[in-house]
Amino acid sequence: MEKAEVIKTCKLFAGLPDDAVSYVADLCDEREFPAGGDVFVQGGAGSSLFVIGSGMVRVVVRRADGRESVLGSLVAGEYFGGMSILRGGARMVTARADSNTELLELSQQKFLDNMHKERPQQAMKLLLALVMDLTKLIRENEAFFREALAARAAVEK
Numbered sequence: 001m002e003k004a005e006v007i008k009t010c011k012l013f014a015g016l017p018d019d020a021v022s023y024v025a026d027l028c029d030e031r032e033f034p035a036g037g038d039v040f041v042q043g044g045a046g047s048s049l050f051v052i053g054s055g056m057v058r059v060v061v062r063r064a065d066g067r068e069s070v071l072g073s074l075v076a077g078e079y080f081g082g083m084s085i086l087r088g089g090a091r092m093v094t095a096r097a098d099s100n101t102e103l104l105e106l107s108q109q110k111f112l113d114n115m116h117k118e119r120p121q122q123a124m125k126l127l128l129a130l131v132m133d134l135t136k137l138i139r140e141n142e143a144f145f146r147e148a149l150a151a152r153a154a155v156e157k
Helices: 003-009 018-027 082-087 108-118 120-140 142-156
Strands: 029-033 038-040 048-054 056-062 068-075 094-097 101-107
Touching: 003 018, 003 048, 003 101, 018 101, 018 108, 029 038, 048 056, 048 082, 056 101, 082 108, 082 120, 101 108, 108 120, 120 142
Parallel strands: none
Antiparallel strands: 029 101, 038 094, 048 101, 056 068, 056 094
């Protein structure tokens, strides 16, 4: 997988100059998951976001009654896990590979220790784009997030 090409296809990184795309790509680790493999699980610790290089990822949530509900499926060029790069903490959903999947992982630590310090303007641009995307996602899934945040608050007490 050519990491810079994957980063270029992701809308989160749209508008970054080529040198910044290469820089972000160098911060990312390559990960592979077989079909059915969990990238991360609901309730597990999270501190990174993922960009899909190839394959498909299904995002699911386990409801209070134990059933799983599919929130969506993501394909190459899309990203997920953005909330964790902002604040870390427990994952609100499970991300599962629907097929053999190649991902790029950008950890909060690498982002903060490197890009935030060495390229602050581009880091701010990425953070703004991430916040805009998350705001849209929350608005589109308001009922789910209300339920998930209430459940999380009960656990954290």
